[in-house]
Amino acid sequence: MNRVSHCGIERPAPFYSLADGAKVRERLDRYLDQKMAEWAATVPYANHLESKDLNSRWYRRHTIEHVWRIRLSRSAHCKALHAITKISPEAAQLYAEYQAEEMNHDTLFMQDCKALGVTQEELLRTEPFLATRLLQGFFYFLCEHESPIGVVASSYLVEYTTAKLTPRQISALKESVGTDKIKGQLAHINTDVGDDHAGEMWRILRYLIHSEEDVEKVLRYFDDIQTILAMYFRELYEATVADKAAA
Template identity: 50%
Template sequence: MINRVRNVGYSDRTPFLSAAVSVGLRGEIDQIIDLQIEQWYETVPQAAHLEGKDVNSLYYKRHLIETAWRIRLLRVAEAKALVEIAKVSPVAAQIWAQYEQEEMLHDDLFIQDLERVGVNRQEFLATEPYLSTKLLTGFFSYLLDHEGPLGVVAYSYLVEYVNVKLEPRKLQALKVSVGEAMIVGQISHSHTDINDDHPGEVWSALRLLIKGEQDIAALKGYLAEHQRILAMYFSELYIDTLAKPQKTEA
């Protein structure tokens, strides 16, 4: 009889990328993301707003709300991704599971910071996520159903790389504009990303999901697509807050 069992991740356990080639590819991917960051600052409305001295209160609160919603919504798809990753590489699945364990409940860190600036949990729950967040969540589901888990993991690498590179600068600015005692949750989140080396952790899983040159090409495409959807969010945020006539808060 022929064994019909498939999708257990053991068909070929030799990584397509050797350790040395993986380091080289990661450097190339990081350069691509660096170029995307430059493009981001040039094209996204008020891209550096949270790094400035005069942070708009509505913008700041709405961004915290949306960040918490993105974590809540995406963790469902990211949990489903674990199943698909396990079919390709059990080792990558173990790494991904550890990463998700560290990130899974970080929505509460942002909700705690919201409460520090006067937005309670009821107000958070009453605020519907932006369309861009829904589209990102739907894109994850599409990827898992029709293309595989590589694009989902690629998103985490993009976000973690950018966070570790830019978040310390943003948090330093927020300490001045908002107050260090008001951003404790965000500091804790950043501390985990940096000290647990989340970019490295995600890359370790990503490397094992790359099975050929076609996956390398797909990875680069995913980075550009994720950037477009994230840019949609920041445009929505800008239109919903900074672009509106400003009211003086009591």
């Protein structure tokens, strides 16, 4: 009797064929399109990055938070990778390659922080928002008690919406902030879109989806992640725009 398990030795084949998988991905994308519409209608300053009258306090704090979110997510995503290795070596390899590209992108947003006049001292004394910390905690919870498919679903949501929304945001930021102050973001979006990170996340999901029920789980994880991200944008708004107006 071999007592060793949970090591990916079964190497399960994708549940869906390439053709059927493409239909599932279309379903996920339609759902995310709907969620983006809800986001625009319910979240304060949801599309503010596209504004010609950009709130400088809001944008400065938002850029700082990008640095913290990437820094904190490094450990959380490594835990997800550890969990994925026990399920699918193929998915783990793809996810490791993705994280190798993303892991040090905090330096890109630090570059933009510096262009905005944010010092290293200011960045270090700025505590991440509660939503940012909760997001990382949620990732740990998924890996311990549910499934790393939720973490990958989060990455798919981010990469899909990035490909959809960021080109418009970058175009607006060039006008409102100036190209010299968004060089880090330009490098980041060139990697995300140019390397088709959304497509990479789908290929990983395809290895982790083992039933139709798993597709439903991905959709529910989309809801969970958007709830936490909406909480972040409300915190950001209240700490910068609403707080200043009250003062």
